[in-house]
Amino acid sequence: MTLSDTEAQARTLGGYDDASRLRQVHDRDWVLDQVTGEPGVLVDLGSGIGQLLEAALRRHPSLRLAVGLERSEHRLAEAGERLRPHGGRVVLHQADLTAPAPLPYRADVITMTSVLHWLYPVEHRVLAWAREHLAPGGTFLLTTYHPARDRHGFGGEDDIVRDALDALGIPSESVPGLFEDRDVLPIATRTRAADELRTLLGEFFTVEATFEREAVVTVEGAAQYEHFHAATFGDYYASVLEPAVRAEFFRTVGRVAFERQEHSGRVSSMPVRLWKLTART
């Protein structure tokens, strides 16, 4: 079977450089603005295509080492290209953050943006790793998304997907059951509520400060959202469907999202929290 362009994109999580301009990239400078002094080592967890590492290297000439840990080999390859000009100041590791292995670094700064929900329900493992890999006095800067969720644990992107599935003939009421059958957790469940997260983080860190902003997504058209969805969520949601209807699914997600914007002025809006953490001793 020949894959559509969007299906191929979803397989490799491709096109993130463009797609992340709609939401995730705004975390980058917001987070790096919290880095003070002259850090020598920074580790970015779930470093994607290396955008945060690149900005950190530019902003902090003091950095002798910028380390990225990432699972996707396509993303690591793209990050390698992007960061090549920085030579030996950069190290990229392929890593699964649900079971992170010890590494010989102690970081002045650890960052993790738009990743924690993917590690549910074993986030404590990466939190323990981060605490152990912080240098004395080091800071862990973490961003988490908090969409409102309904009684099925659906919210944010889950709602858009549910509307798309409904448009494809799967009634909204049966979508939670379909997710359960296919072992797909709603992302709004994975993101945990801010209070619950504070308790979890408190086991490992002292919360020095929190900041909040609203992430509002708007697009120029349905196709732009279709690509944003594929680059950000890959096949995560599409996997509930048979391969033959996935191309249509991605197109419908784009159409439904754009209809939402025409109706309410934006596709989605959700609070993002930035946590400034130091290791609990």
Ligand SMILES: C[S@@+](CC[C@H](N)C(=O)[O-])C[C@H]1O[C@@H](n2cnc3c(N)ncnc32)[C@H](O)[C@@H]1O
């Ligand atoms: C939404 S992207 C965020 C990328 C980047 N941090 C940013 O802010 O643009 C989530 C990233 O986490 C990575 N990721 C998801 N689960 C992972 C895991 N178990 N181990 C390592 N990386 C993971 C994905 O491959 C992806 O690059």
